[in-house]
Amino acid sequence: MDYATSIHLMGAEIGLSVVALVLLLVTAWTSTKAARGITVAAVAALFGALVFSISLPNGGVPAEAFGGLLRQDGFALFAKALIYIATIACLIVAPTYFERIGGYRGEYAVLMVFNAVGMGMMVSAVDLMTLYIGLELSSLSSYVLASFVRKDQKSSEAGLKYFVLGGLASGIILYGISLVYGFSGTTTYEGVRAAFDANFSTGALFGLVFVLAGLAFKIAAVPFHMWTPDVYEGAPTPVTAFFASAPKVAAVAMLVRMVIIPFGGQVEAWQQIVIFAALASIVVGALGAIGQPNLKRLLAYSSINNVGFILIGLAAATAAGVSGVLVYLAIYVFMTIGSFVALLMLRDAEGNALSTFDDISGLSTSSPVLAWCLLALMFSLAGIPPLFGFWGKFVVFQAAVEADMIALAAIGIAASVIGAFYYIKFIKVMFFDEPKGPAPAKAPVSHWAVLGLCVLVISPLGYLLTPWLGIAADAAAQALFSAA
Amino acid sequence: MEFPILSLMLAVPLIAAIACLFLDAPAARITALFATLINLALGVMLWLNYDIGGAQWQFTESAPLFAGFEYALGIDGIALMLIMLSVFLMPICILASWDSITKRVGEYMAAFLLMEVLMIGVFAAQDLFLFYIFFEAGLIPMYLIIGVWGGDNRIYASYKFFLYTLLGSVLMLIAMLWMVNAAGTSDIPTLMQYDFPPEAQFWLWLAFFASFAVKMPMWPVHTWLPDAHVQAPTAGSVILAGVLLKLGGYGFIRFSLPMFPVASADLAWLVFGLSMVAVIYTSLVALVQDDMKKLIAYSSVAHMAIVTAGLFAFNVQGLEGAMMVMLGHGLVSGALFLCVGVIYDRLHTREIARYGGLSINMPKYALFFLLFTMASIGLPGTSNFIGEFLALAGIYEVSTLVTLVCTTGIILGAAYMLYLYRRVAFGEQKNADAAAMPDLNAREWAMLAPIAAAVLWMGVYPESFLAPMRQDIVALETRLASVAPRYDSALDQGTPREHAANHVVFEGDKEGGH
Numbered sequence: 001m002d003y004a005t006s007i008h009l010m011g012a013e014i015g016l017s018v019v020a021l022v023l024l025l026v027t028a029w030t031s032t033k034a035a036r037g038i039t040v041a042a043v044a045a046l047f048g049a050l051v052f053s054i055s056l057p058n059g060g061v062p063a064e065a066f067g068g069l070l071r072q073d074g075f076a077l078f079a080k081a082l083i084y085i086a087t088i089a090c091l092i093v094a095p096t097y098f099e100r101i102g103g104y105r106g107e108y109a110v111l112m113v114f115n116a117v118g119m120g121m122m123v124s125a126v127d128l129m130t131l132y133i134g135l136e137l138s139s140l141s142s143y144v145l146a147s148f149v150r151k152d153q154k155s156s157e158a159g160l161k162y163f164v165l166g167g168l169a170s171g172i173i174l175y176g177i178s179l180v181y182g183f184s185g186t187t188t189y190e191g192v193r194a195a196f197d198a199n200f201s202t203g204a205l206f207g208l209v210f211v212l213a214g215l216a217f218k219i220a221a222v223p224f225h226m227w228t229p230d231v232y233e234g235a236p237t238p239v240t241a242f243f244a245s246a247p248k249v250a251a252v253a254m255l256v257r258m259v260i261i262p263f264g265g266q267v268e269a270w271q272q273i274v275i276f277a278a279l280a281s282i283v284v285g286a287l288g289a290i291g292q293p294n295l296k297r298l299l300a301y302s303s304i305n306n307v308g309f310i311l312i313g314l315a316a317a318t319a320a321g322v323s324g325v326l327v328y329l330a331i332y333v334f335m336t337i338g339s340f341v342a343l344l345m346l347r348d349a350e351g352n353a354l355s356t357f358d359d360i361s362g363l364s365t366s367s368p369v370l371a372w373c374l375l376a377l378m379f380s381l382a383g384i385p386p387l388f389g390f391w392g393k394f395v396v397f398q399a400a401v402e403a404d405m406i407a408l409a410a411i412g413i414a415a416s417v418i419g420a421f422y423y424i425k426f427i428k429v430m431f432f433d434e435p436k437g438p439a440p441a442k443a444p445v446s447h448w449a450v451l452g453l454c455v456l457v458i459s460p461l462g463y464l465l466t467p468w469l470g471i472a473a474d475a476a477a478q479a480l481f482s483a484a
Numbered sequence: 485m486e487f488p489i490l491s492l493m494l495a496v497p498l499i500a501a502i503a504c505l506f507l508d509a510p511a512a513r514i515t516a517l518f519a520t521l522i523n524l525a526l527g528v529m530l531w532l533n534y535d536i537g538g539a540q541w542q543f544t545e546s547a548p549l550f551a552g553f554e555y556a557l558g559i560d561g562i563a564l565m566l567i568m569l570s571v572f573l574m575p576i577c578i579l580a581s582w583d584s585i586t587k588r589v590g591e592y593m594a595a596f597l598l599m600e601v602l603m604i605g606v607f608a609a610q611d612l613f614l615f616y617i618f619f620e621a622g623l624i625p626m627y628l629i630i631g632v633w634g635g636d637n638r639i640y641a642s643y644k645f646f647l648y649t650l651l652g653s654v655l656m657l658i659a660m661l662w663m664v665n666a667a668g669t670s671d672i673p674t675l676m677q678y679d680f681p682p683e684a685q686f687w688l689w690l691a692f693f694a695s696f697a698v699k700m701p702m703w704p705v706h707t708w709l710p711d712a713h714v715q716a717p718t719a720g721s722v723i724l725a726g727v728l729l730k731l732g733g734y735g736f737i738r739f740s741l742p743m744f745p746v747a748s749a750d751l752a753w754l755v756f757g758l759s760m761v762a763v764i765y766t767s768l769v770a771l772v773q774d775d776m777k778k779l780i781a782y783s784s785v786a787h788m789a790i791v792t793a794g795l796f797a798f799n800v801q802g803l804e805g806a807m808m809v810m811l812g813h814g815l816v817s818g819a820l821f822l823c824v825g826v827i828y829d830r831l832h833t834r835e836i837a838r839y840g841g842l843s844i845n846m847p848k849y850a851l852f853f854l855l856f857t858m859a860s861i862g863l864p865g866t867s868n869f870i871g872e873f874l875a876l877a878g879i880y881e882v883s884t885l886v887t888l889v890c891t892t893g894i895i896l897g898a899a900y901m902l903y904l905y906r907r908v909a910f911g912e913q914k915n916a917d918a919a920a921m922p923d924l925n926a927r928e929w930a931m932l933a934p935i936a937a938a939v940l941w942m943g944v945y946p947e948s949f950l951a952p953m954r955q956d957i958v959a960l961e962t963r964l965a966s967v968a969p970r971y972d973s974a975l976d977q978g979t980p981r982e983h984a985a986n987h988v989v990f991e992g993d994k995e996g997g998h
Contacts, residue, residue, distance in 0.1 A: 365588075372505075379624055384650075385617040394552070394613075394657075401661040409661070413654040417647060424627065424646055432631040432639055463550050470551035 006065040009056070009072040012049040012080065013120045019045040020113040027106035035106040036095050042109035043091050046116060050084040053077050062483050068188055070124040074479035078326055078472055079123040079253035082333050086245035087116045089337050089450050093344055094238040096444045100351050101149060101236075108148060112242070115141040119250035126261065128177045128187040131254065135173070135218070138247060139166050145242070146235040158234025165227045169217035176210025179203060180262070192262035200266055208263055212273055215258065218251035221311060222280035225304045229288070232300035237353070240296060241340030244303045245333045252310055252329060256322055259314065260480050267317045274315045275408055281308030282412055286419035293356045295343055298422060299336070302381055305419050306332055309383075312412050313396035316403035322477035324395035327469055331380075331392040331458065338454030339377045345370060345443035345451065354440060357425075362435030370440065371430045373455045380458040382423035383416055388462030488545045489533075490557040490608045493526050493571070494601050501597035509589035513582060516593035520575040523600065527571035534564055536951050540959065541673055544610065553613035553670050561952035562737060562807060563607040566730055569814045570603045572938065573726045577719035579931045580822055584718060584829050585633060592633055595625040596719065603727050607734065612660050612670040619731065620653055626720070626728070634715040641708075641715035648708040652698030659691035663743070676742040677963075689747035692740050700732030702755075702792060703762035706785045713781035714834070718825030721777060725784050726818035730810045733791050737803065741795065742963055749967040752796040756886045756971075762789035763893030770900040776824045776834045779904055780817060783860065786893055787813045787868075793890055794875030798968040802878025803957045804950060808871030811949060812859070812942055816868055819856045819935040823849070826928050827908075830921045836904065841913035846923045850909045852932045857905045859939050861898045867942035883971035 007014060023038050054077065062073035091112055098104035114137060121134025143166060147159020181187055183204040184195035196204055217224040232240045259270050285305025292298040310332070313324035346354040346363075354360055364371035380389030393416070400409040457465070500519030504512040534542060544558035559567065577596060585592050602625070605618035623646055631642035664670045667678045680688060698705045709729075713721050741748050763786050770782035787809060794806035826849060827842070828834055843850035859866035862873075872894060880887040913919035924932070942949055 384620060384624060386621045390617070390620075391552075397658065398552075398661050398665075401658060402665050406658065406662060409658050410655060413658055414651065417651045417654060420650055421643075421647060424643065427627075428631060428639060428642070431628060432642070467548075467551040 005063070009063055009065040010070055010124070012053045013117050013124075015052070016045055016049050016113055016117045016120070020110050020117065023106065023113065024110045027110060030106070032103070032105050035104045035108070038106035039091055039095055039109040042113050043088050045113060046084050046088050046091070049116070049120075050081060050088070053080050053084070062479055064126070065124075068190075069127045069130045070121065071126040071483070072124060073483065074472075074476040075253070075257065075322075075326075076120075076124040078476040079249055079329075080120050082249045082330055083116060083119045083123070083246045086249065086333050086337060087112055087242065089341075089454075090238055090242040090245070092446050093241070093341055093450055096446065097236065097238050097344060098149075101152075103149075108145070111141040111145050111148075115145070115242075116246070119246060122250045123253040123257070125254070126189045126257070128181065128189075128192075131258075132170075132174065132177060135254070136170060138250065139170060139218075142166070142243065142247060145239045146231060148239060149236050152236075154234040155236060158231045161227055161234075162231045165217070169214045169224070171214075172210050172217070173214030176207045176212075176214060179207030179210060183207060189257075189261040193265060196263070197265040200269070205266075205269055208266065208269055209273070211258065212255075212270060215251060215255045216277055219248060219255060219307050219310075220304055221277040221307050222284045222304065223277075225281065225284065228304055229292075229297045229300040232303075233294060233296045237296070237340060237344045240299075241337050241344070244299070244336045244340060248303070248307070249329050249333060252307075252325065256314060256325060257480060260317075260322065261483060271315060271317055274311050275405075278308045278311035278315055279408070279411060279415070281305065281311065282415045283308075283418070286415060286422070289419070289422045292422075293358070295346075295355055295357070295360070298426070299339055299343070302339075302419075302423075303336060306336075306381070309393055309396055309412070309416070312408065313399050315408060316396075316399040316405060318399060318403050319474070319477040319481045320402055321396070321399035322480060323470070323473040324392075324399040326473040326476055327395045328392035330469060330473070331388055331462070334454045334457040335377055335380050335389055338373070338451055338458065339381070341447055341451045341454065342370060342374050342377065345447050346440050348438040349441045351441075354437060357429045359437040361429055361433040361437065363430040363440070366435050366439035370443075370451075373451055374430060375427050376455050376459060378423040378426045382420045384420070386460040386463075388458040388460070388465075391463065391466060486543065486545065488557075489526060489530055490543050490559070490604070491545060493523055493530070493567075493604050494608075496522050496526070497574075497597040497600040497604075501594040501601070504590045504594040504597065507590050509586075512590040512593045513578070516578045516597055517575060519597060520571070520578055520600065523571045523604075524575055527568050530559075531564060531568055531952075534559075534561070534952055536561070537955060540956065541610070546610070554611045555614060556610040556671070557608045558610045558673075559608055560956045561954070562734070562956050564952050565807065565811055565949060566607045566727075566734055567604055569730070569811055570600065570607070570727045572934075573722060573814065573818055574600050576818070576822070576931050576935065577722050579927055580719045580722065580825055581717065582927060584825070588632065592629070595628050596723070598625045599629075599723060603731075606731060610672050612664060612672055612675065615672065616653075616657060616660060619735075620650075622728065622731075623649055626724070629720045630712055630716045633717045633720070636715075637711070638715040641711040644708045645712040648705070649698055651694075652705070653695040655691045656695040659688045663688060672738070676738075678743070680744065682746045685744040685747035686750065689740055689744040689751060692735065692744070693751075696732040696735040696740065697758075698732075699735065700729060700788050700792065701785060702732075702758050702789065703765060703785065704758075706762070706766070709785060710778050710781040713784075713821075714775060714777045718821060718828065721781075721821040721825075722818040725780070725821060726814040729784060729788060730814060733788070733795065733806065733810050736792065736795050737806070737960070742960055745964050745967045748796065748964070749798065749969045752798070752882075752969045753971075755792050755796045756883065759789040759793040760886060760889040762786060763793075763890050764896070767893050767896035767900060771896065771903065773900075774836050776836055776904065776908070777821065778834075779836075779900065780820050780824065783897060783900065784813065784817050786897060787817070787860075789893070790872060790875050790890055793879050793886055796969075797875075797878040797882045798961070798964045799878050799881055800957055800961050801874045801881070803960060804953065805871050805873070805875025805878050807953055807957070808942070808946065808949065809868065809875055810871075812867030812871045812939070815935050815939050815942070816856055816859045816866075819852075819932060819939070820860060822928075822931055822935075823853045823856060826924065826932075827918075827921065831918060836907050838915055839908045839918045840911050840915060841909070841919065842921070843909040844913060845919055845921060848924045848929070852924075852936060853909060854905065855936055855939065857901045859943070861901050862894055865940070865943045867939045867946075869943055870946040880973060882969065882973050884973050886971070 118137030125131035149155040289301035380387035546556035609615035766785040773779040
């Protein structure tokens with residue numbers, strides 16, 4: 001394995017790092033007026049990385065880079081494509097938002113690109129050390145992004161909370177990693193797998209549990225979800241849209257690779273943890289949202305709820321389950337970005353956010369197009385066919401049933417009805433109630449473009465994507481299992 | 485490849501629905517009426533071209549559009565009849581909403597047209613998951629119809645409708661996933677011939693039952709229906725009673741019976757028990773209602789109970805009767821809701837006591853109302869008589885007790901319908917405003933007359949409707965024959981007497997005479 005191949009394989013990450021460093025210098029030497037230009041450059045760089053990743057010639061064949069530290073395979077490419085798409089969408093909607101509240105700065109775009117590099121490493125990592133470095137690179141930029149609006153108390157609070165709790169979670173993961181290393185004597189995934197297949201001691205089990213607990217924090221699965229509503233509510237809305245999409249994809253992908261490759265021989269050890277987290281997330285996510293008047297908090301609970309469904313696919317511990325997880329993630333990214341962008345567009349003429357149910361009462365008469373888009377998004381999140389969100393639930397439940405976990409599937413899907421309650425409440429408020437608050441002001445074209453694209457994907461037309469999505473996700477899952 | 489008439493029937497209302505969203509009120513009304521009439525014409529073509537006695541599945545078409553399930557359409561006689569019912573009622577619904585809906589007309593028409601797409605899709609789907617998607621998607625437009633254009637308590641009713649039916653059907657999805665995993669195909673005709681292991685059938689049957697019993701609705705999960713009916717606008721009630729309730733019965737006849745025959749036979753007692761309770765209980769409840777729509781809603785539950793009992797009789801009469809009750813009830817209850825709508829539009833109340841003596845100032849209306857009342861009771865010569873008679877004859881072969889109870893329900897049905905008619909149409913004209921109401925206008929006449937004609941046609945010459953279904957019902961009966969349950973009607977074969985009844989034993993014989 002020569003360096004040229006390694007560099008070629010990780011070209012997207014290396015290129016993005018270089019771009020981010022250059023943009024950082026540019027930001028330092030120019031005024032805030034250049035911020036928009038920097039954002040455009042960042043979007044272009046991410047788009048380039050997306051195209052580069054998709055067109056990597058060995059898309060299906062796994063290839064190691066840098067002596068087995070990172071691996072480029074179908075699984076990593078699928079996750080990276082989603083990450084780049086989500087990051088681009090969150091960059092597109094950001095400038096108008098921050099300019100309105102005074103002060104958009106180029107650092108925002110730079111941080112997003114660094115974040116994307118970190119996430120790319122997370123999904124490619126096949127060594128515990130690279131995994132941790134990727135995770136921290138992504139997390140540290142996320143902490144700063146959460147508190148990006150320094151003058152806003154809530155934003156600072158969100159950043160601090162995220163930092164303290166995120167730091168704790170990183171510590172837990174690191175402790176788990178050290179235990180795993182101690183009991184296996186290696187940090188590579190394959191090495192850990194071989195060592196654990198030979199001898200899986202109680203200490204190694206502790207390592208596994210700690211690693212999973214830390215990762216559960218990163219994906220906001222119950223019981224490590226408490227930070228989510230606070231951080232999602234406090235962070236600026238474009239950042240919240242980002243948190244709910246790209247880092248979640250990266251963390252889930254990292255978790256999947258972790259349990260399938262190094263811990264793949266100890267399925268029964270982690271399966272029960274995943275099952276518990278899945279069901280608990282579905283139920284807590286659904287119940288927690290019911291009393292929420294604040295829309296951002298509501299969507300935060302909705303994202304906890306969605307993680308539960310994703311974990312049901314993982315609990316199956318089969319290739320079909322992993323494929324289901326990836327399909328779900330792909331659909332989820334569009335649903336969640338669409339929802340948050342719609343929230344972003346909900347502001348009155350003075351620029352104040354319409355952030356509660358009372359504010360959006362009767363939205364269907366004051367802003368019908370936006371209301372219909374939100375209706376589609378909410379029914380999709382609730383998993384009601386013919387919207388595409390149903391397909392995500394369909395594939396994960398299919399995987400669970402095929403793995404003979406019928407009780408899990410039945411309980412999970414019955415609990416999804418609790419979640420349906422608050423989604424249809426959202427629709428009730430927009431469509432059945434009389435208008436109370438001010439009508440939302442005109443939203444910029446960039447917001448409409450992102451929202452329109454998301455709604456198009458989750459509309460019934462999305463089903464036309466299923467053959468293509470299914471093949472890509474199956475290939476990605478296969479890449480993971482053939483390596484394991 | 486044949487002309488894809490079923491896809492066209494899905495496409496016409498779909499395109500019109502999207503168009504209606506962007507049109508103003510008068511244009512949306514015309515577009516919706518036009519689209520539904522085109523679909524009615526296509527439906528008539530479908531019926532005329534349907535080859536009675538030909539292949540079981542006709543007008544089949546499929547396209548490899550999706551992964552995991554197939555876009556496959558096709559109909560048999562049962563589906564044909566239910567599609568006809570849907571396309572027949574749809575233009576009438578649009579007419580019924582012509583004047584009474586004034587706010588957000590475009591969205592309203594779009595919701596109705598979408599409803600039509602989904603109903604036709606449910607009956608025409610030949611793929612299990614395609615069926616589920618159409619089946620479940622119906623919640624969205626109906627939720628909006630009840631919630632946006634409904635009465636005062638519409639929000640409670642719409643929540644209840646949505647969550648009840650959703651909870652019912654999600655478990656069915658898990659059962660479907662299991663079935664497809666076991667059988668290796670999601671093709672409905674193949675699954676109808678597939679023999680699932682009997683112990684699995686039990687659970688699968690229960691999962692499907694949870695969904696269809698709620699849709700039907702069967703006692704005790706019927707409580708969403710009166711709320712939804714009362715709060716929905718008139719046309720919403722027509723569609724709900726006319727077609728959506730038939731989804732449950734269609735589900736039983738298409739899925740539960742042919743796919744899980746053993747479990748169906750084992751659990752027939754459950755269906756009979758619930759049906760008996762429903763017939764008596766909901767009829768008694770209907771008797772004391774003072775809200776017209778609620779009364780008709782409870783009568784629907786009672787009629788549907790006869791359908792379920794007829795379906796689980798496992799013989800040709802029972803199945804044919806159940807289908808005929810579904811078709812007849814679709815027309816009659818729809819028409820009754822229209823009749824309520826006609827006077828509701830004039831007086832804006834559904835309270836029975838506010839009316840009275842309408843036959844004096846609205847003679848034409850009273851005539852139509854009388855015809856539909858009599859049809860609902862099951863008077864010979866009307867559609868419901870055929871269905872109820874056949875269904876009860878079928879049930880009688882299985883259980884005398886169930887027949888007895890169901891027949892009592894029909895007597896109670898006569899009681900509450902005649903009582904309703906007396907209070908509304910006969911007697912004194914107590915209320916001046918009710919006495920001043922004008923008779924039917926041309927639009928209302930055009931709504932009620934076609935249904936009246938269909939009701940009489942079905943009552944006088946039911947063969948037109950039975951013929952397309954006969955082959956499919958016989959096929960189903962053949963599949964079910966081996967497991968048909970035996971209840972109290974089964975002949976009790978005793979041991980024959982040793983001697984004739986008048987045999988006398990002579991004392992002398994024992995002693996030995998000689």
